[in-house]
Amino acid sequence: MTNSSSSKKHGQDQSELSGPTSKSQRTKMGKSEDNDKKNSGKKLKDVEISVPIVYGNMAFWLGKKASEYQSHKWTVYVRGASNEDLGVIIKRVVFQLHSSFNNPTRVVDAPPFELSEAGWGEFEIAITLHFHSDVCDKPLNLYHHLKLYPEDENSSMSTKKPVVVEFYDEVVFPDPSEAFLARVQNHPAVNFPRLPAGHTLPPPIPVEDANRRRKGDTKDNPLSQWFLSFSEADELLQLAAARQQVQAHIAKVKRQISLIEGQHKQLKSSSDQ
């Protein structure tokens, strides 16, 4: 019994060993091909670029100035997670508002990608991100439920403090084109991937002038004081603590199992006699 299972394991190991090697060979071959053809449209396999974004809305109650149909002034936006200029990736953002608004389809062609309106009701806003042609020709949809009224009943509405609802997410581009990689390789808005060893990118294309970039980021945005911060470290810490606990539990249960099995063995041998 044990013999057969161990031989099976051997078989497994072998197949596992042979699996990755053939794969790496394949990728190596692909890479050499990549190096041969130096056209800008080619894709890089097993590399992903991700762009951390934050989307959401901020709503100010108008207080005394509130009328029946305009109780709040709100702004819906898509921003870089640390307020970087997203203009380097996003060409255009389309906000689809409730049909009761005039021209409910609002197009924002340049950063910052935000839209301000006044209203009284909450509804779902469809946000469509269109990317530059070298990034991705497919648009990406986000959905945000506009929030005007504070979540908990206790906090009364105030004209000073806005209601802020934001979500962190990352736009992921698997297999990005080399041209895209080259263009954004030093840009702060982008999580740049570690490139496969031996791979070199063409020298960065001259960066846009500093003026334009400052215009696009949201660091000086009047709303920026209310922006929420998203800490990856906190999240990782929490997860690590949880995993530690679960691993301890697993170890305990495993000990329990081996204990029970030991008892079984004893019982069995005693009953056999």
Next chain:
Amino acid sequence: MDAKDILGLPKNSFPSSADKKPRPPKESQRKPDGISREVYALTGRMPPLMPSIDASQLKKKHPPHEKITWQWLPFTNSARKDDLHLYHWVRVVNGVPPTGDYSFAKYNKSVDIIKYTDEEYEKHLTDPMWTKEETNELFDLCGRFDLRFVVIADRFPSSRTVEELKDRYYSVSQAILIARAASSGDVATHPLIKEPYNVSQEMERKRALSMVLSQTRQQERKDEEVLVEAKRIAELRMASKVTEQPQLVVASNADAEVTERAVPGETISPSNVQPPSMVVPSATDNASTLASLRMLRVYLRTYALDQMVQASNSSAGLRTIKRVEQTLQDLGVNLKPRVPTKAVCAEHLELRREILTWLNLQKQVQYKEAEGSSFRDGSYGETPGTPKLLRGADQDRTFIPDSMNFGDIHKTVVSSERVGKKDQKRKAHGGPPTSAHKRPRKQKASDL
């Protein structure tokens, strides 16, 4: 305006909506008394859809010739035999107090207990188990306590079980009925003849009941173990069905795992026990999920995470998934990460996988324990089932009184209360009932 158009109502029947206080156009449409103006405004001065009671009727004054007074008057209760005079407030119309019996007297129901003569007793009722005195005593108590046999058994001078008392009472009644009837057809439909009392069946019923109620925790646990085992087998069957498909696609290395999973009960060497194989399919699912994500060319990290979670859940049952999520919450981890970076998502998935492993190991422990205890019982008990029967027999004597309490608990409580009250009333003539009198009474009822 649209609604009016649809209903075909003339538009001018309503004054313009801006007009805050429209005059009621007709006498019949004036707001009835007793309805607040606001409520009436909600009806829009339309006739109500449902017939309603005219509110004026509810507040209608009595006809002027009816003069109502309330008077403190004496009354007698036909349900009482002592002709006691008590007083209560009575509604008197035009100075004429209501006549007739006390309105609650009809609730004093009593049972018609068959009476037998000495002659009848000698002829039909002799029984070696019962003396005439005992039988007389029984019928006296039956009359006094309206066939509340638990109480009767409590008061009965010699120790007889409830079943014995019932048996004697019903067999005597039956015998008398048959003896007095002109022909057997006359009494065939009588409930006492039609549905005779079956002592052995009653004894068995109460014994069974007491057995269920007196089941020990150990026994309950055993039942639970059997259920767990059954569930485990069912899940295994499901799982092996599910894994059959990936087995075809996945590399042959999964084979060993799958076959092992199909028959984990057969694993003999303890070292052979693998951590739950859920991990294997989920890992392969991840690869396919990643491939399908790549096809999208652009996606959100949260979307990718959702897909991965779904893929890793695909091999687990709905309950297991719920338990994983409950565990996440217990650990203080967000079900959906707040900052879903690549690293966070990877950790999150890892954590979910570990929780799944943990839950599966817990199941294994349960299974092993169940296996162990059944093994032990198998080696020490003679045959399965005998301990149960033995215990049942042992406990018969001690638990039957208990079961009686359950069978007749309603009657017992009610009757003891009523008896208590009657006793109190009786005592009220002599002296005030003491609380000391009441307490032992209650205790007795619950001790039965």
